[in-house]
Amino acid sequence: MPDAELVLRSTRVITPAGTRAASIAVAGGTITAVLPYDAPLPRGARLEDVGDHVVLPGLVDTHVHVNDPGRAEWEGFWTATRAAAAGGITTLVDMPLNSLPPTTTVGNLRAKRRAAAGRTHVDVGFWGGALPDNVADLRPLHEAGVLGFKAFLSPSGVAEFPHLDQDRLARSLAEIAAFDGLLTVHAEDPHHLASAPQRGGPRYADFLAGRPREAENTAIATLVAQARRLHARVHVLHLSSGDALPLIAEARAEGVRLTVETCPHYLTLTAEEVPDGASEFKCCPPIREAANRDLLWRALADGVIDCVVTDHSPSTADLKTDDFATAWGGISSLQLSLSAVWTEARRRGHGLQDVARWMSTRPAGLVGLRRKGAVEAGRDADFAVLAPDETFTVDPAALQHRNRVTAYAGRTLYGVVKSTWLRGQRITADGAFTAPRGRLLDRNP
Incomplete structure (x- = not known):
């Protein structure tokens, strides 16, 4: 016994x-x-x-913007981890940007850990950031315990976290590959974004036209080529474009070390239902059409997409204006992610065994948390x-998030x-x- x-x-x-x-x-x-x-x-x-x-095994959410220290009025370790716990999440990994300072040096990682100490209701790990000028900081951050690195291929939305151009991507990825680290990437090509029509105002259709699938597809092709050349570990963040799936499947079949996540909002919401002016639905890359959502579900079932994590990216309510061009882009869903995904999964004939694999086992494996992600001896x-x-019907007032703005209200x-x-x-x-x-x-x- x-x-x-x-x-x-x-x-x-x-x-x-x-x-x-x-x-x-x-x-x-x-x-x-x-x-x-x-x-x-x-x-x-x-x-x-x-x-x-x-x-179920406690969920593992590897894509959370806690924003603490520096922008704790957007969220914070106390509120974010309470919301996570309320939603069945027992481990989260904090993204390196939207806090001040960003987690891009060992000193900044220490500041992050000080902000979190004694204030987390669930276990918390940390990503480091890969910036154009911090290649020398990547190995020290790895040795200090970050679970991997985050980079953007297009502007991040905050000035203190600039994106990598092609040359800087190659240099950063080569350094990370040298110690077999993991680079996670916001994959949208800046040239496609710049050439797309950029119209302000409340119409969601205009915002969607400004973030075309081609921007994701081109950026992912770039990542595949670099990962193949360097035999590096690369993870595509928050995939929304179903058009990129054949390229991803082919690269993985060739042995490219590529993993992919998507998010609850891409699996449960559709462009057709987003009301004009409702910037609680704004995120980048954007929520796309129902037919595209079907492609993501098929890829998730087939294993082309590895896992489902939130990209919880909150802000204060005043930044969620009715102008999609200027409103903050991010969807808050920590507390609701399990229920949102389960609601759509059960409708499509999937079971909780699948949900546990997508939202616990595989995210834990992605970041090497061997004690997490399964109900079995030794975990x-x-x-x-x-x-x-x-x-239940989603009532924003019942959420534990600091700012109770949600695309799931009602x-x-x-x-x-x-x-x-x-x-x-x-x-x-x-x-x-x-x-x-x-x-x-x-x-x-």
């Missing part, structure tokens, strides 16, 4: 071997065994029986307990998160939260 302080029991547990009734033994924050449902309770263990609610006892058939979603557990401790249930228990994570050696 394994050691256990806690046994979490459910008739439906998502494990790597499938969904089954099971009792999960936990000791010291680690899963010690996944036992048969009716296994005897280990001596001294406390039983938590969640009945028919589904136990952290991180769980999301979900009532998959219950529904939508009815399936999947109510009943409780979230971090290393065997329940951190939220029924709207109540414990004191922060999150840890700051380094890259695994």
